[in-house]
Amino acid sequence: MPVPAHPSPVRPALLRHTVHDRLRDAIVDGTLAPGEVLRDAELAAWLGVSRTPVREALLRLAAAGLVRTAPGRSTAVAEIDVAEVRDAQAVVAGMHRLAVAEAVGRMSEADLGLMRDAQERFAAAVAAGDTDAALAADDDFHAVPVATSGNRAIAAVLDQFNPVVRRLERLRFASEAATESVALHQRLLDACERGDAAAASEVSFRTWQNLADLIPPDPEPDPDTDQQETP
Known part of the structure; x- marks a missing residue:
């Protein structure tokens, strides 16, 4: 499933944690499906934030095993292992x-x-x-x-x-x-x-x-x- 086209702005309070939680929940509920390529610019536009908190959130999600990132290659939602x-x-x-x-x-x-x-x-x-x-x-x-x-x-x-x-x-x-x-x-x-x-x-x-x-x-x-x- 592609990143939703309609904006879903994140409130400024605790921005870093909120972006992480929104992306985590989108992966868990299937909005972002296993194998889907994640582009930080698209995710930032969807959440109404800059690309920096999105990149930080993707790093945390990669550490948790929900996202796979290869150097010099695309970032994608991890398949269920x-x-x-x-x-x-x-x-x-x-x-x-x-x-x-x-x-x-x-x-x-x-x-x-x-x-x-x-x-x-x-x-x-x-x-x-x-x-x-x-x-x-x-x-x-x-x-x-x-x-x-x-x-x-x-x-x-x-x-x-x-x-x-x-x-x-x-x-x-x-x-x-x-x-x-x-x-x-x-x-x-x-x-x-x-x-x-x-x-x-x-x-x-x-x-x-x-x-x-x-x-x-x-x-x-x-x-x-x-x-x-x-x-």
Whole structure:
């Protein structure tokens, strides 16, 4: 699918992050399809920004595996690599478990209030079948323990690998399995409110580990290609 012809300007606030998020979401939802060539001038015109934040966003997306860039050649949306998705999902699940384990003892009533609000919005979005709103609320929900943990290494790792698993999240939240995510969120929130770090971290891990069920199996090897000639 080509870059949309109609402009979609980005607001000036936090421009660098917003451009990255808009391009990431366009890749995840299929607006920018796997294999599509990405030209920074076209993307800049679509988003109503200069080419600099677009180039920076493409570099971040390349580091996350959503974009492929070869020196002296074109930049394109990456095809889905099953092995990379599986690796990223495992890392993300582990990092969220660690973040929650470190955050529970530090959570204030304000932090818990942010999680409650995000959970209400998440449940409402799932009930309404609004996948975009569910993704946004899910981001806000899980961002609280990551921020509260104060562990910048966790935040950096998640910033790199979360975009890869976002395709899986979209599939899950668009399916009947989304209702299970609502229940898991509530269990996580309840454990945080009780101050039970062990229970909360395990529920968090299960929440993200469930995405592994959506990863397609590795393709079957082609016997004609793999067969070696006998001398």
